[in-house]
Amino acid sequence: MIENRIFNFSAGPAVLPEDVLLQVRDNLLNYKNCGLGMMEMSHRGKEFTEIIQDTEATLRKLLSISDDYAVIFTTGGATNQFSMVAMNLLGGATGNYINTGVWSKKAIAEAKKFGEVHVAASSEGDSFSSIPTNIDLSNNAAYLHFTSNNTIFGTQFSAEPQAGSTPLICDASSDFLHKPLDVSKYGLIYAGAQKNLGPSGVTLVVIRKDLLERIPENLPIMMDYRTYVDGESLYNTPPTLPIYVVGEVLKWIDAQGGLVEMEKRNRNKAAVLYQAIDAGDFYRGTAQKGSRSVMNVTFRLASENLESLFLEKAKAAGFSGLKGHRSVGGIRASVYNAFPSQGVDALVEFMKEFESSNG
Amino acid sequence: MIENRIFNFSAGPAVLPEDVLLQVRDNLLNYKNCGLGMMEMSHRGKEFTEIIQDTEATLRKLLSISDDYAVIFTTGGATNQFSMVAMNLLGGATGNYINTGVWSKKAIAEAKKFGEVHVAASSEGDSFSSIPTNIDLSNNAAYLHFTSNNTIFGTQFSAEPQAGSTPLICDASSDFLHKPLDVSKYGLIYAGAQKNLGPSGVTLVVIRKDLLERIPENLPIMMDYRTYVDGESLYNTPPTLPIYVVGEVLKWIDAQGGLVEMEKRNRNKAAVLYQAIDAGDFYRGTAQKGSRSVMNVTFRLASENLESLFLEKAKAAGFSGLKGHRSVGGIRASVYNAFPSQGVDALVEFMKEFESSNG
Numbered sequence: 155m156i157e158n159r160i161f162n163f164s165a166g167p168a169v170l171p172e173d174v175l176l177q178v179r180d181n182l183l184n185y186k187n188c189g190l191g192m193m194e195m196s197h198r199g200k201e202f203t204e205i206i207q208d209t210e211a212t213l214r215k216l217l218s219i220s221d222d223y224a225v226i227f228t229t230g231g232a233t234n235q236f237s238m239v240a241m242n243l244l245g246g247a248t249g250n251y252i253n254t255g256v257w258s259k260k261a262i263a264e265a266k267k268f269g270e271v272h273v274a275a276s277s278e279g280d281s282f283s284s285i286p287t288n289i290d291l292s293n294n295a296a297y298l299h300f301t302s303n304n305t306i307f308g309t310q311f312s313a314e315p316q317a318g319s320t321p322l323i324c325d326a327s328s329d330f331l332h333k334p335l336d337v338s339k340y341g342l343i344y345a346g347a348q349k350n351l352g353p354s355g356v357t358l359v360v361i362r363k364d365l366l367e368r369i370p371e372n373l374p375i376m377m378d379y380r381t382y383v384d385g386e387s388l389y390n391t392p393p394t395l396p397i398y399v400v401g402e403v404l405k406w407i408d409a410q411g412g413l414v415e416m417e418k419r420n421r422n423k424a425a426v427l428y429q430a431i432d433a434g435d436f437y438r439g440t441a442q443k444g445s446r447s448v449m450n451v452t453f454r455l456a457s458e459n460l461e462s463l464f465l466e467k468a469k470a471a472g473f474s475g476l477k478g479h480r481s482v483g484g485i486r487a488s489v490y491n492a493f494p495s496q497g498v499d500a501l502v503e504f505m506k507e508f509e510s511s512n513g
Numbered sequence: 514m515i516e517n518r519i520f521n522f523s524a525g526p527a528v529l530p531e532d533v534l535l536q537v538r539d540n541l542l543n544y545k546n547c548g549l550g551m552m553e554m555s556h557r558g559k560e561f562t563e564i565i566q567d568t569e570a571t572l573r574k575l576l577s578i579s580d581d582y583a584v585i586f587t588t589g590g591a592t593n594q595f596s597m598v599a600m601n602l603l604g605g606a607t608g609n610y611i612n613t614g615v616w617s618k619k620a621i622a623e624a625k626k627f628g629e630v631h632v633a634a635s636s637e638g639d640s641f642s643s644i645p646t647n648i649d650l651s652n653n654a655a656y657l658h659f660t661s662n663n664t665i666f667g668t669q670f671s672a673e674p675q676a677g678s679t680p681l682i683c684d685a686s687s688d689f690l691h692k693p694l695d696v697s698k699y700g701l702i703y704a705g706a707q708k709n710l711g712p713s714g715v716t717l718v719v720i721r722k723d724l725l726e727r728i729p730e731n732l733p734i735m736m737d738y739r740t741y742v743d744g745e746s747l748y749n750t751p752p753t754l755p756i757y758v759v760g761e762v763l764k765w766i767d768a769q770g771g772l773v774e775m776e777k778r779n780r781n782k783a784a785v786l787y788q789a790i791d792a793g794d795f796y797r798g799t800a801q802k803g804s805r806s807v808m809n810v811t812f813r814l815a816s817e818n819l820e821s822l823f824l825e826k827a828k829a830a831g832f833s834g835l836k837g838h839r840s841v842g843g844i845r846a847s848v849y850n851a852f853p854s855q856g857v858d859a860l861v862e863f864m865k866e867f868e869s870s871n872g
Contacts (some may be wrong), residue, residue: 155541156543156550158533158543158546158548159542159543159548160549161517162548162549162553164553164554164555164558165548166555166557166596166676166750167552167553167555167556167750168553168554168626169549169553170552175541175542175550175552176542178541179538179541179542180529181536182534182537182538183515183518183534183538184516184517184518187517189517189518189519189521189833190519190521190528190530190833191515191519191534193526193529193534193711193712193713193758194521194523194526194527194529194712195522195526196523196525196529196834197524197526197713199523199834200837209545224613229588229590229593229714229752230588230589230735230749231588231591231735231749231750232749233734233735233748233749234588234733234734235734237733237734237735238559238733241733242733249550253694264733264734266674267731267732267733289781315704346750348750348753351550352551352552352750353553353753353754354556354750354751354752354753354754355714355715355752355753355754355755356752370764373624373626374593374596374597374600374623374626374733375591375592375595375596375623376589376590376592376596377596377733377736389592390589390590390592391525391526391590391592391705391713392590392713392714393712393713393714393715393752393755394526394707394712395712395713395714395754395755396712396714396752396754396755399552430771434588446642449788472548474548474549475555480557488746513573
C-alpha cells in the first residue's frame with residue numbers, strides 16, 4: 155500500500171494501479187538487477203526488446219488479436235492520430251465521421267486538411283448529450299471514424315456503430331480495454347495511453363494489415379504507419395518508460411482477471427455513481443441515460459456557485475480531479491480501470507453529506 | 514549511491530545522474546506529497562504546470578535564451594524533426610544540408626519529400642571520419658542544417674558552420690548542453706532527450722520566433738511548430754514523466770556548475786579516452802583527430818574477432834553498451850554529461866589490461 159494516497163478522479167493522465175507504481179519504482183534505479191535503470195537502457199538491448207515484445211503479446215492476449223492486425227506504439231497522442239488516419243487511409247475516398255463532441259470535431263478538422271469528409275451522424279443537435287444511432291454513410295467511404303467514449307460530455311457508445319463493409323476506425327483513447335472488444339470488427343483502433351493504459355507519452359494503434367496498402371508514398375516518415383509496422387515500433391528510439399509502464403498495466407489487467415473482470419468492476423463503479431446522481435434532484439447527470447459513459451461520469455448541481463463549493467469541499471476531503479472540462483464546467487468523476495471502488499463509495503458518501511448540508 | 518550500478522556507455526537512452534534517478538523514484542508514488550504519483554497528475558494541474566514552466570526556465574537560464582526564441586517540447590524524436598523542419602521552414606526555398614553521416618542523410622531524405630535540397634558540404638568522401646569545413650550554400654537557401662555530433666562515426670563540430678544570413682538549424686540530439694552554446698547564432702535547435710537531457714519520449718526544440726511566420730497552413734496539427742508555441746506545449750497531453758525527468762536533469766546540470774562545468778568534465782573524460790587510444794597501435798580511433806567527438810568515442814581493434822573478445826570481456830567486467838552502432842561495428846564509448854569520470858578511468862584501466870593479455 156502506498157501511503158497518503160488520495161482518490162484521483164483525473165480525466166488523464168489518470169490514476170495507475172498501485173501494484174504497477176511499486177513495480178516501476180523498484181525497477182527505476184536498477185531494472186531487474188541488470189545494473190542499469192529502466193530509463194537508461196538502450197532500446198535495442200535485450201531488456202527493452204523483451205519489454206516491448208511482452209507488452210504487445212499481453213495486449214494480443216487480452217483482446218485475442220489475430221495476426222491480421224499489427225500492434226504499434228506511436229507518439230503525439232490521439233491528436234496526432236487524427237492526422238495520421240486521414241493521411242494514411244483516405245486514399246482519395248471520403249472520410250466518414252460520427253461527431254459526438256470536442257474530440258470528434260478535432261478529428262474531422264484534421265481530416266478536412268487531407269481530403270473529403272462526410273459527417274455520417276452527429277449529436278451536436280442535443281449538445282452532445284447522446285450517442286447518435288442513425289448512421290448515414292456516404293458513397294465511396296474510405297472508413298467510418300468514431301470516438302468510443304467522450305470524456306468531456308460523459309457519453310459512450312455501448313456497441314460499435316454499423317459501418318457495413320467500410321473499415322471502422324475508433325479513437326478509443328478514453329475507454330480502451332475497459333471491457334472485452336471484438337477487434338475483428340475494426341480496421342484501426344488507437345488510444346493515447348494516459349487513461350486506461352499507462353502514463354502519457356505513448357499511443358497504441360491496432361491496425362488491420364491490409365489497410366497498409368492504402369498508404370500513399372512520401373508521407374513524413376513518423377506519420378506513416380508502415381514505419382512503425384515494418385520497424386516493430388523501433389525505427390527510431392521509442393518512449394521506453396511509457397511503453398514499459400503500459401506493459402505493466404496490461405499485465406496487471408491480465409492478473410486481475412482480464413477484460414471481463416475490468417468490465418464488471420467498471421459497470422459497478424459507474425452504477426453506484428449514477429444511482430447517487432439519480433437518487434434525487436440535487437445532482438443532475440448531463441448525458442442522456444442510454445448514452446452514459448462508464449468511464450467519465452458527468453453531472454451538474456443547481457448553480458455554478460454550488461458546483462464551486464462542491465469542488466472546494468471535495469478537494470478538502472481528499473478527492474482530486476473532479477472539476478469538469480474547462481469547456482463545459484460542472485463535475486466529472488473519471489473512473490478508469492485502475493480507479494478503486496472504495497473511491498467511488500467514498501465520493502457517494504461525500505455527495506450525500508454535501509447534499510444534506512447544502513440541499 | 515545506487516547499489517550494484519554498472520558503467521553504462523550506452524549511446525542512448527543513456528545513463529542519467531544518480532541524484533536525478535533518486536529524485537524521480539521518490540516522487541513516483543506521491544509527487545511532493547500531493548497524494549498523486551508523478552505519472553498520474555493532470556497535465557493542466559498546478560503541479561505539472563509548475564514542472565513544465567520550471568523546465569523551460571532552467572533551460573533558458575543554462576543557455577541564456579532570449580525572448581526572441583520559443584522553447585517547446587515535442588515527440589517523435591529527432592526523426593520527426595527531420596520532417597517538421599522541412600515542412601515548416603522550407604517555404605519554397607532550398608534546404609541546405611551538411612552531410613556528416615547516417616542522421617544527416619535521414620534529415621536530407623525527409624527534406625526531399627517536401628522541397629528542394631542542396632548538400633552544402635559532405636564528408637561522405639572520407640567515410641564520414643571528419644567534419645567538412647567548406648560550406649557551399651545554394652542560392653535562395655531556406656536554412657543550413659547540420660548534425661552537431663555524429664553518434665555513429667564519433668565526429669563532432671567544434672564550432673558552428675558558417676551560414677551567413679541563412680538561419681542555422683541544428684540537430685543537437687547527441688551533444689546538446691555538453692558545453693555552453695550561443696543560441697543567438699541559431700534559427701532552430703532540436704534534441705531528442707535520451708542522450709544528454711533525460712529519458713526517451715520527448716524532444717526539445719528551441720526556435721527563433723520570426724521563423725514561425727514561414728509556416729504554411731494546413732500542416733498536420735502536431736507537425737506545426739505553432740501548435741506547440743501557441744499552446745505552450747500543452748495543446749494536447751504532453752509526455753509528462755519524460756518532461757519532468759528532463760527538468761530534473763537540467764536542474765542537476767545547473768547545480769553542478771552549469772554548462773561551463775559540463776564542458777570541463779566532458780573534455781577531461783574524452784581526453785583520457787583518446788589518450789589511451791593514441792598511446793599505441795593496439796587501438797585505433799576512427800574519427801580524424803580534428804573532428805573527434807567528446808560525446809561518442811569510437812575506435813577499432815586489429816580484427817573483428819579481437820573486437821568481439823574485447824566486448825565480451827568488457828561486459829563481464831561490468832561495462833555496458835560499448836558495442837559500436839550495428840552499421841559500422843567497432844567499439845563506441847558514449848560519455849554524455851551524466852557519465853562519471855570514474856567509469857572512464859575504469860575503462861582505460863581495462864583497455865590496458867586487455868592489451869597486455871591480447872597485444
